[in-house]
Amino acid sequence: MTTTDVAMHMSDGIVNAPTSLIFGVISIVIVGYAAVRARADLDDRTAPMAGLVTAFVFAVQMINFPILPGASGHLLGGALVAILVGPWVGTLCITIVLVVQALLFADGGLTALGTNVFNMAIIGVFVGWGVARALRGLARRSRGRLLATAFVAAFVNTVVASLGFVLQYAIGGAAGATTGTVFALMVGFHALIGIGEGVITAATVGAVAAVRPDLVHLLRTAPRDAPATAVRGEGSSA
Amino acid sequence: MTAPDTRRRSRFLLGFLLVALLVAGGVSYLASSSPDGLDSVTLHGCEVTETSDGEQLDGTCIAQNATDHATASGPLADYSVGGAEHSVGIAGILGVIVTVLVAGGLFWLLRGRTKPEPAPSDDD
Known part of the structure; x- marks a missing residue:
């Protein structure tokens, strides 16, 4: 391992200051709202679980896996946290990971924190949750179908989260590549990373479900004996 | 909640923490050091050369606009302890501990009144 390790998230200077500011404000508002909504999902039982899920995501995000010669990927964790602790708490989990990484590990720029939170803690978590909830x-x-759900939700969360960066680059990106190139490369790389994200998410959700299915938010909140009602209230994403 | 339930739950949470510590403290040594998806995109078009004072980017790519990180000289910057080689595991373990304390503390403060039993909430 080289000592000049590359950062894993967007650095400062990649998108301009106004764009960083806009996404910073949007992220603060949404994360603040998530903190309000998260209260309903947190109790003496789920709060310690959510703390550990956050630490687990921090740990697994350190593990870059190879996707192509010279390129790697790592877990984003959106679907993982959404399935285990719900989307509101999950948004807070990923936000905490990104803040710890940026402040303590110089991973992800400080002015880019809002954009990184928007892409991974908001888009990633809610897209992952949307897919998981639909399924x-x-x-x-069955266990097999739970794993398949986790895999698909994680794959989609990775690809769609990468589009968040494309959007930010299109709005206020620095020079160096056209938006079309950025779009094609981001989606291409993240389709591959999404496979790894899917495998890690399915394995983790499967392991938790095997010993403590009551700690899997997605299973806990599913209607007990009326699967047809799963589409009820599609407007509230929680 | 009965005592065996609490013990079982504590064992599970402890196991979860151990897995996180093992991943951050051990598996992290096996991690690929190639640029990740986003970095591969921002480095697209550039030739990266390792020099004594960091990476030199030749060509045209987005990453040339990246500025130095404000906390780049912090004690745990880039997942190393004070820049020491092979310290990624120690940095990772410290990160897991900090994260679990910050997140666990915040979620503990945010938690609502504990329901007498884990009844499924409406459609949440």
Whole structure:
């Protein structure tokens, strides 16, 4: 391992100051709202679980796996946290990971924190949750289907989160590549990373479900005996 | 909640913490040091050369606009302890401890009144 390790998240200077500021404000508002909504999902049982899920995501994000010669990827964790602790708490989990990484480990720029939170803690978590929730009638039925749900949700969260960067680059990106090139490369790389994200997410959700299915938010919140009602209230994403 | 339940739960949470510590403290040594997806995109078009004072980027790429990190000289910057080689595991373990304390503390403060039993909330 080289000592001049590259950072894993967006550095400062990649998108301009106004864009960073806009996404910073949007992220503060949404994370603040998530903190309000998270209270309903946190109790004496789930709060310690959520703390550990956060630490687990921090740990696993350190593990870059190779995707192509000279390129790697790592877990983003959106679907993982959403399935285990729900989207509101999950948004806070990923935000905490990104803040710790930026402040303590110089990983992800400080002015880029808002953009990184927007992409990974907000887009990643809610897209992952949206997919998992749409499939949760299926996920409840067998372990295999739960793993498949986790895999698909994680794959989609990775690719869509990468589009967040494309959007930010299109709005206020520094020079160096066209938006079309950035789009094609981001989606290409993150489709590969999404496979790794899917495998890690399915393995983790499967392991937790095997010993403590009651600690899997997605399973806990699924309607017990009326899978048809799973689409009820699609407007509230929680 | 009965005592065996609490013990079982504590064992599970302890196991979860151990896995996180093992991943950050051990598996991290096996991690690929190649640029990740985003960095590969921002480095696209550039030739990266390792020099004595960091990476030199030749060509045209987005990463040339990246500025130095404000906490780049921090004690745990780039997942090393004071820049020491092979200290990624120690940095990782410290990171897990900090994260679990910050997150656990915040979630503990945010938690609502504990329901008598884990009844499924409406459609949440």
